[in-house]
Structure formats: C-alpha cells, structure tokens
Amino acid sequence: MNLEFIPKKYRDRVSSLEIESGLIDNCKYMLYFDNNWCWGEDYWAMPVKSKKEALEFIRNSRKRTLEEKELHI
Numbered sequence: 392m393n394l395e396f397i398p399k400k401y402r403d404r405v406s407s408l409e410i411e412s413g414l415i416d417n418c419k420y421m422l423y424f425d426n427n428w429c430w431g432e433d434y435w436a437m438p439v440k441s442k443k444e445a446l447e448f449i450r451n452s453r454k455r456t457l458e459e460k461e462l463h464i
Contacts, residue, residue: 392420396442401449404428408445414438420445426460428452433459 392408406423414421418438422445429435430452439445 397446397449401446404449404452408439408442411438416440422448424452427455429455429459433462 392410394402394405394408397405404425405428406425409421409423410419411421415438418440420439420442421436422439423436424430424434426435430437430448433455435455437448439448
C-alpha cells in the first residue's frame, strides 16, 4: 500500500500497511513497523481499523532496543 499518507518524518518507522481480512475488532489493515521501531511492549505488527488509527500508533512508536531486535531475528 502507498505510504504517502504518512508524514515524511515518520515514514522510516513503517515497513508496510497491508489490507487484510478476518482481523480482530473489524480491523481492515495490518501495520508493520520497520525493524528499528515498535509500539508499546515491542509490538512490531498490529491490526488497525483505519489509516488515521495507524498514524496514531506510528506517532507514538519508539526505537527498539538491541535486546528486542535480537529476540526477533
């Protein structure tokens, strides 16, 4: 999916946003973070309902620690 809706300063945080079906809570997309970024307790992928919701998670994402990266090689 085109990531043009994400402000340039946040684009490096995202690997992709994919349209999916059968997700929990009627979510339409799966948000995948870049290997260097995550949300919360090291969530590297999460279902989202909309592009607007995806932006909220992207804005609130954080850099992953070296230990977290090594756990998910």
